[in-house]
């Protein structure tokens with residue numbers, strides 16, 4: 519007798535989609551196969567006609583808690599995750615206080631442990647304020663580090679190259695990967711000053727103020743530092759064709775690196791900048807066109823291993839202002855990633871196993887969570903998104919679970935969406951209703967010895 523059997527669904531297992539029953543006991547997968555061979559269960563979920571995917575692992579979210587809980591908090595952010603089929607989130611350190619020392623980490627951990635419906639990991643920041651604390655933070659089970667090479671929400675320091683290099687040397691010894699917001703600060707500040715002086719306030723001025731060379735130069739610089747320091751790095755939210763080329767170049771040099779891109783870089787472009795304006799203001803900027811094509815190609819050939827959302831909530835007032843420079847940067851995305859990307863899969867852009875590789879397997883590998891998470895296999899955590907691939911819906915931002923629901927995906931037509939979400943065998947969304955308990959989510963413990971390319 520086991521706790522649970524998920525019966526009759528089409529499961530994504532490795533490179534295949536197969537009809538399989540999945541037995542779960544004590545939060546882990548104990549058997550995968552035909553029901554006749556599986557033990558009896560206390561509970562059965564009928565997944566006939568549905569697809570069973572490993573829950574998504576989103577290695578880039580901003581839950582703003584503690585510090586800016588008027589934008590988001592651990593309960594609302596993790597509810598959005600549950601509703602989006604996301605079973606593990608990794609939260610960025612640009613909160614208040616910034617996650618720069620063990621006290622700040624403990625404070626955030628308290629919030630996450632009390633409020634999260636899904637499993638969670640926490641980043642520490644890499645800057646001059648955290649340099650004295652890197653070893654202590656790593657000893658406290660940090661999920662990874664984050665280095666902002668340019669401005670950010672929360673106005674954390676962009677450390678100079680000396681700090682970055684020392685930090686990477688020490689993180690290399692600790693074996694912890696560092697995520698990097700790779701944009702050259704000086705070029706964009708110079709351009710922005712010129713545009714503001716010229717009186718520009720239009721939405722395209724933001725994108726034009728941060729040309730792709732900002733990303734190319736920053737990826738080149740940080741990967742050179744990482745190579746010299748023998749550190750492992752992760753390039754967050756890759757946005758440009760030149761950025762992809764810079765990653766290819768660094769990979770060819772043998773740099774230990776992974777990279778992510780986000781749905782908004784893949785699917786939005788100049789038309790959305792013109793129509794949605796501040797709602798799609800984000801750093802790095804959306805570029806669309808040939809850049810989006812290059813990002814898709816990079817996902818398909820493995821240069822970029824994964825997708826993340828960079829879920830970055832702000833209030834509606836903060837996102838809507840006729841002056842683009844006054845609009846906060848970033849947008850929510852946790853709850854829309856899976857419907858939007860699965861719809862692209864149904865359009866033939868990628869296979870379901872490719873989607874699972876980008877959304878679950880690669881992040882699990884990059885962040886030391888595999889084989890505990892990121893796949894459907896015996897011994898793995900029973901984290902699932904059970905998905906209806908047979909519908910037709912319009913995304914309605916009023917039905918989202920984030921504290922601030924303004925979404926550039928509002929009104930978008932999608933043909934798939936998660937209907938049930940399970941975290942370690944426990945249902946946190948049932949039939950589109952979030953039913954999870956705050957505090958069910960657990961801190962993840964990365965196994966840095968197993969990390970590998972995403």
Ligand code: DOR
Pocket residue numbers: 580612670671699799800801802828830831847848849
């Ligand atoms: O636009 C952004 N917003 N980009 C980032 O990298 C950070 C994020 C935020 O925290 O709001």
Ligand code: ZN
Pocket residue numbers: 578580610828830
């Ligand atoms: Zn971010």
